[in-house]
Amino acid sequence: MAQGRGSAIAAATVMLCLLLLHFELAQAATYTVGGSNGWAFNSAGWPKGKRFKAGDTLVFNYNPSIHNVVAVNRAGYKSCTTPKGATVFQSGKDQIKLAKGQNFFICNYIGHCQAGMKVAITAA
Structure with a gap:
């Protein structure tokens, strides 16, 4: 009887964990960087007033023949340089x-980051 009660508790615990995981995933939001303008110059102020969480998705819409998105570290963000091994989208x-x-992104085409095509986002 005690073994049956223990396995019922374990099963309930697993179900609760799965439910919480599902709830967490359902709470993730999707944001289009730059809003209707997309990923463009002067994007640095776009996150102001927004609350981001880990797992939220950023969508970067842009013309790939003239822009890109590079995930950088803080130093790369501040200096507008692409660190070795950075992921380029x-x-x-x-x-x-x-x-x-903290999450940092820049466009590394010449002069674009310096013109404000960069964004820093802190996710809770």
């Missing part, structure tokens, strides 16, 4: 999940 419709903490 070039589809024009990139979807990137936010990691917990």
Whole structure:
């Protein structure tokens, strides 16, 4: 009898964990960077007033023949440089999940980051 009760508790615990995981995934949001303008110059202020969470998806819409998206570290963001090994996205419709903490993105075409084509987002 005690073994039956223990396995029922274990099963209930597993079900609760699965339910919480489903709830967490359902709560993820999708944001189009730059809004209707898409990924463009002067994007740095776009996150202002928004609350991001780890697992939210950023959608970068842009013309891939003239822009890209590069996931960089803080130093790369501040200096508008691409660190060695940085991930470069070039589809024009990139979807990137936010990691917990700070997330930095730039366009590394010459002069674009310096002209404000960069965004820093902190995800809770």
